[in-house]
Amino acid sequence: MAQRGTNGSKVFVTVLYMAAVCSSVPIGDLLDRASQRSDKLHSLSTTLTQELDSHFPPIGRAIMPRPSMCHTSSLQTPNDKEQALQVSESDLLSLARSLLKSWADPLVILSVSANTLPHPAQSTISNKLQELQEHTKNLGDGLDVLSGKMGPAAQTVSFLPYSGGNDIGQDRLSKLANFHFLLSCFRRDSHKIDSFLKVLRCRAAKMQPEMC
Numbered sequence: 078m079a080q081r082g083t084n085g086s087k088v089f090v091t092v093l094y095m096a097a098v099c100s101s102v103p104i105g106d107l108l109d110r111a112s113q114r115s116d117k118l119h120s121l122s123t124t125l126t127q128e129l130d131s132h133f134p135p136i137g138r139a140i141m142p143r144p145s146m147c148h149t150s151s152l153q154t155p156n157d158k159e160q161a162l163q164v165s166e167s168d169l170l171s172l173a174r175s176l177l178k179s180w181a182d183p184l185v186i187l188s189v190s191a192n193t194l195p196h197p198a199q200s201t202i203s204n205k206l207q208e209l210q211e212h213t214k215n216l217g218d219g220l221d222v223l224s225g226k227m228g229p230a231a232q233t234v235s236f237l238p239y240s241g242g243n244d245i246g247q248d249r250l251s252k253l254a255n256f257h258f259l260l261s262c263f264r265r266d267s268h269k270i271d272s273f274l275k276v277l278r279c280r281a282a283k284m285q286p287e288m289c
Contacts, residue, residue: 104223104226105278105281105282107219108278111216111219111223111274112274112275112277112278114212114216114219115274117212118212118213118216118270118271121205121208121212122260122263124205125205125264126257126261128198128201128202129196129198129253129256129260130257131198132196132198133253134253137253137257138254140251140254141257141258141261144261144262146258147262147265148179148183148237148238148240148262149176149237152172152237154172154176158272158276161272161273162276166277167227167230167231168230169273169276170224170227170231170277171224171230171234172235172273173270173273173274174217174220174221174224174231175235176237176269177213177216177217177220177266178217178237179238179239179266180213180263180266181213182239183239183241183259184206184209184210184213186239186241186243186259187256187259187260188203188207188210190245190252190256191203191206191256194253194256195253196253216270241255
């Protein structure tokens with residue numbers, strides 16, 4: 078029992094130490110780290126989509142839901158860089174955090190479904206999805222720290238529930254199509270998150286808008 082208490086104290090001290098370290102890091106440096114992580118996240122989601130495309134039946138695209146049916150589509154976001162440059166720093170970070178947090182449950186569903194996905198690269202896809210989950214968590218932790226530095230507006234998060242259920246389909250084609258659709262939605266959102274964070278990084282570095 079005493080040992081358990083000692084371990085608990087060590088964990089608590091470690092958490093306090095990490096919080097103190099993060100609080101002392103300048104916002105510009107935190108944005109650099111976040112941007113690097115978001116870039117990796119989007120790159121990995123793109124690679125995963127390409128891996129899935131390697132043996133995706135053409136008819137599968139015909140039955141895939143439209144992009145407007147992604148569960149995050151209700152969130153109003155800038156359509157391009159020019160629009161993003163018109164949004165405040167706090168609102169951009171809030172949008173990025175809202176998108177990222179909305180994928181907590183769907184990524185678990187993708188990861189579990191990948192274990193039985195009827196695809197020749199099933200093992201590779203499954204491993205990369207685990208990596209994707211890890212990068213998503215790390216980025217989320219970093220954005221939480223950032224939001225604490227940028228004030229209440231940046232800490233606001235829109236609730237975007239996923240109602241697609243745990244079952245991605247019964248037959249081979251529907252499983253591949255629904256898996257591809259969900260992954261495509263994530264790829265789209267990871268691109269938005271990456272774009273918003275890069276604009277924030279440019280602003281923090283006081284770069285000219287055309288350089289962002």
